[in-house]
Amino acid sequence: MNYLFQVLTIISIYSILALSLNLLIGYTGLLSLSHAAFYGIGAYIGTLSGIVFGLSFFPCLLLAIAGTVAISFVVSLPSLRLKGDYFVLASLSFQTIVFVVLYNWIAVTRGPFGLTNIARPTLFGFSLSSDFAYFVFSGIIALACLGLLYLIGHSPFGRLLKAVREDEIAVSALGKDITRLKVTAFAIAAGFAAVAGLLFAGHVRYLDPTSFTLLESVFVVSIIIIGGAGNVSGPLIGTVLLVTLPEVLRFVGIPYTIAPNLRQIIYGLLIILVLRFKPQGISGEYGFE
Amino acid sequence: MLVQLLANGILSGCIYALIALGFGLIYTTTRTFHFAHGAIYTLSAYLFYTFYSLYAWPVWVAVILATAAAALAGILIDRVIYLPLIRRGSSRLVPLLSSTGLYIVIVNFIAIVFGNNTKIPSPGVQPTLVIGTLVLTRSQLLALGSFVVLFVFVLVMLRTTSLGRKIRALRDDPELVSALGINPLKTRTIVFGFGSSLAAIAAIISALDVGIDPNIGLAATLTSAVALFVGGVGILEGAVFGAFLLGTLQALTIWQVSARWQDAVTFLLLLFFLTFRPQGVLGRRHRSDEVAV
């Protein structure tokens, strides 16, 4: 039973990542390969605030969001003028740089040695140390995030983001500042990734940079490719599918040593097949054309 | 010390240059970001290891077979994955994403078959050449030799043969090419085949130098991409220039800062160019960079 709650917690965390990245990829048409970087930055800022300043969960969360959003401007302002391939490369560069910093700035992040024994949050005097309690906690936060992302997406702002995806020139001709739109979308996505990051740190109670690599960014992108982009159901279906896939493999009895590789092969194949035969994914509104 | 490091940098630049030359040929001719180039690199290294270390075949047989297999794999990838997408009218991001998916599949397949740990095809200490205070290993000399020969070959081929003209035409204006009736398919086949062979040669030399593990391909792809975009996208010399720039910069980073920060420096360099000079050091601005209304 505990195992189920752990899986559900991971689903909650990844659904926040997927739906926030969806704002960039599905709505705005920006293929960002740096989502794991913001996931990681949020996790570290939030956790370190707790360790260094002794703050409780929600102040840490606010600091994590604020710090991650601030850093997002450093990336977005120069690179959002870039088109197509160039933007993808810029996001990939940023992702790698962040990983190198997290890995090597040992004085602050303890690099590969990791931050251990991260305490579970305590709410109203009640410690969320059980898997069930933490699942309910993450689930509620995830629902709140999903709700906010829904409201943001179903608004003139969301509509303009989709318009940017379709035709940037027309959007400027209508008097709307494309750069401001993209930078804002980027900041919002980064902020939600930070929330997911702090939830993740509290769940596994251990942080090291290897959770926040380029391949992790690719993983979140593939959730959107496979599940579908643009609407809400696509990323959610993608999250459930790709998060439970390794668990399914485990039940089927695949040997421990090759399971991680086999899981990657499956989702690599899914990316190729989906892009070739069903570009809108399982349930997306917007196809990768 | 500095001289040795610079020499090391230039020589690792030769390996990068071989990979980047192949990647660059493919990118500038077909405008495909061939992420799976790194998978071909890894595949060639493991095939060479299989033929040379496991089956104990003669080294030249292993080299030729591994290279041929790589060329074939590259051509197949283009036919099976990229061309159907291009015919459908995909934007450039879709082949990039499929390519990334393919990279993941191939590399993990290799990991399942061979395991994740490092393999050394050529154990033991390498013979070295000593010039004054400089010590150069056999691998470094192989890298230098191969690069010089192959680069000259490519330059000559591009300038003098009809194939070279077709490649340059495709590079400068893909739409014009179909209108002129040059068959892009044959040119693509050659470009993917040859580009993959270059990656294979680089992989084999590197395998003999430091050994192999399933993750070597990622660094190969990314480094060659950085080399290409920093050096200059429209021209092949750009990829080579970028590769040597990177090799030297990495050596300097190791000298002044630490080896651990290499990647950060590499990608900061790329970010700098993408932001301020997207055409790279040697490239030229295109009219399409201005807004098309």
Next chain:
Amino acid sequence: MSVLVLDHVSKAFDGIQAVKDVSLTFEHNAVTALIGPNGAGKTTLFNLICGFVHPDEGAIYYQGKNITGLPPWRVTRMGIGRLFQDVHLFDRLTVRENILTAFQNQTGENPLKAVLLRRRMLREERSHNRRALELLDFVGLADKADDLAENLSYGQQKLLAVARVLAVDADTLLLDEPTAGVSPALIPDLLDLIRKLATSGKAIALIEHNMNAVTNSADRAYYIADGEVVSHGSPNEVLGNPTVRMHYIGI
């Protein structure tokens, strides 16, 4: 006073001079036509005004202010609306959504307000939806409001583009070949609309190849060839000019 002024503007692309020392003025309450052969630089002039392209020499003034070098979105906000020759619709948005994007100063365009001022946003959306349907009705596309823009015929797409630029509610309109591709039965209504917009106070700049459209709707015309102004005056004067007749009309 002229509302929109181009002052000795020049622009070259890759060594080819697209616009050579061009000076134009556009007035309120008037339709000013730009006519001339294809490739003469007319669309480039519109791009220069809008800010998609910056002049090598010269300046552009709107309502007395120098707008040279401003980004396109700012130019639009100052009051200049643009209709493109190649439509530039939002293909995968619905017809209705295409119009809705055009309204200015929407509360919901700020994501914070979209969440915190939800009720106000929804009220505005309702009133914008009503206005959008009015515009669609006017161009005959009301029954297609929820179709995707890419599923319309070319003529319908042009009409949608017209409705969209009307939604911007700009003071000055740059219309690049609005009648091209529109079914002949609808052209008189379209021209009628253009005249009405002018008489209601707007300044209209019109690029057209349809000579009837020009003679019937325009108050003034410029003939542009090879990036230069060859002749200007009333449409009849310009079309009567012997050089123009020879090059353009072929008589």
